[in-house]
Amino acid sequence: METITHLMEGFAVAGTPTNLAIAAIGAFLGTVIGLLPGLGPINGVAILLPIAYAMKLPPESALILLAAVYAGCEVGGRISAILINVPGDAGAVMTTMDGYPMARKGLAGPALSLSAFASFSGSMVAVVGIVLFAPLLAEWALAFGPAEYFALMVLALSCLGGLVGDSLVKAMVCVLLGLMLSTVGIDSNSGVYRYTFDLLHLADGIPFIVVVIGLFAVSELMLMLENAHSGAAPVSLSGRLMFNAQEFALAKWTMLRCSVTGFFVGVLPGAGASIASAMCYASERRMAGKDHCFGEGDPRGVAAPEAANNASAYGSLIPMLTLGVPGSGTTAVMIGALTLYNITPGPTLFQDQPVVVWGLIASLAIASVMLLAMNIPLIRVFVKFLAIPNWLLVPGVAAISLVGVYAVHGTTFDLILGTLLGGVGYLLRVMNFPMAPFILGFVLGDMMEQNLRRALSISNGELDILFSSPVSIGLWIGALAMLVGPRVAAALRSRHAGEPQPV
């Protein structure tokens, strides 16, 4: 009951005309920032924070602005993923797998509207989750130590085995390449520089955005150069902007399941939207059985990652609000924002600053509704992008992305690196190697390695620590099931068919 009273107060705070306008502006800006592959939620929040402070916005309004931008970015990232096969941010990597094929089939409108709705459902599930369970979940997040995180990463990577297109070997090669790239830079355990070749620019490792731009945008450009004279077939749009009842029926349980999974993964301070969306995509693909066209434009393949990444973004606010520790890079910046206002996030925040906390929660709900309302009519605009010939669109996106990279890091080194990676990506793509496992290996590799080493430095090298808690044992069983399950199922099926099985 008390919660409901607080929530009502929160809506009263978030519902003032000023705060509504701020949420709308934030949601819109966030969508645009998320859409641009060079910029992600961290940049968006970091750019707007000083502006909000300079405008002397009260703390709750500033936080509402930042949260709306964060939410907007998670929604915006899907647009470039679907239209041009370049994920706008890390959470949208998996959206390219089916979103782009759908757009190629002329179904860009339904892909965009369905993913917007999936984002909305992820957001709403997460808001309800925050309202009901925030303090409980904070305790759950604490149970995850280095050993548990390592097991979680193993589970996420073993899910990848299921999402590969035609060849398991090719996908695994790409995962390994990603893992290898992730070891470049200063080792955050020992402080030693690895594979930096004495180049200071490599000291912090290769930035995520450079890898994405290289592998997706630059390599796309090169593929296009190759096909220039033959000319890519123009997309014939179906003309439909909204998803239909059939597509919705197919994807509704996917959305719900992925919203819940995404939320729980998001609550963990070490895991984020990219893990959530990859796990959801993979498990949905598994669950679909034989009756699916995942990888070729299945609506569920668009709904799964988008529901998961929004739910996970909102979930990452829980450790920030209840423990005072960041649940993601973006929430780290938001903690900085609160500190500027002399508000200390942490266990006492709910008591000390109810207006800020509940105003924020209510505005997340409001921003989600706004994002849905804003994105559906905008689809008409975005779909027009497809009318731009690819030879113009992709170089344009590559140029904008590179400007974004340059703006954030201010060195030409990253541009050269992105181009080199583009060359690698081109060669791989010509040979039909999938890019999504590459980028996921890259994202997960660093976290996986560091958590393994942290766990082993706690135990001084004893491997028992990896299997010492119920949580990690559960995760290991899950990973094993993901790897072995399909084979066992296949074996059982063929046994039913009466064929002898080799042991």
Added chain:
Amino acid sequence: MFKQSFIAVAATLAIGAAQAGAPEKPECIAPAKPGGGFDLTCKLAQGALSEGKFIDAPMRVTYMPGGIGAVAYNTVIANRPDESGTIVAFSGGSLLNLSIGKFGKYGVDDVKWLAAVGADYGAIIVRADSPYKDLKELVAALKADPTKVVFGAGGSVGSQDWLKSALVAKEAGVNYRNMRYVAFEGGGEAMTALLGGHVQAYSGDASEVAAHLKGGKVRALAILSDERLPGELASVPTAKEQGLPVAWAIIRGYYMGPKVSAEDYQWWVGTFDQMLDTPEFAKLREAQGLFPFKLTGDKLDAFVKERVKSYAGLAAEFGMIAQ
């Protein structure tokens, strides 16, 4: 980390009225990604300079991540040595890396050290239900069995955070090689691991502690400063009081390119001198959790050089010099 930079921002905020000779395009380079300590240090300058009307044009904050400041250090010296409007944030961590040769070919003499605007101090923190009630008990436990106390913090082996743990272990007669230390990505992760019971002690920063102390979930065993700190931390004894001579200050400030003209440099020094004394600045600095620490111009230059030298000695003792 970010609290320290907040202090710096506060410092900048306190500056008084704008003077003649203010640079036209003031810029603060945060040599990291957005959101970290350097970012906050820059925001402190940005806020204080414009609030006190020391500069007319608003100060831009730009980001140049890489090697805890190494990329920015090299870029400013090699490519942008004469920009009169550009200041770059640094921290005690930058000085440590400078002293152990992780900043490439350039040394401590290659930039103009402008101002230190605030400081943070090390702190040793345990969970509220920990059996260790003070630093002596922790040290005794370490002495009895170094494997029973796992330290965690937000920096790699060889970083300031690690050194704080290693200095405490040294007091217990435990070699740093036998100490169990877990490197997390930033203080937030380390605090989470402490709360979750995955590590037993956290060698963090005083500014981070105050907030968590209020929540009642952690206990600060000692502050690694010479004197007790003001405010909420006044009740926490220093390590010195408990008979352990361990102190660790992390300063926050700015430097400029080596070819900035003497007049421009003096303008900045003068401006910071004024700004750091204003009550507005003190407020901004405190908002970032930074404690007073003011050194500008030549005094800072001498301090930085002395620090880098003593860090090099420490680094040799703890086997940290990069090969």
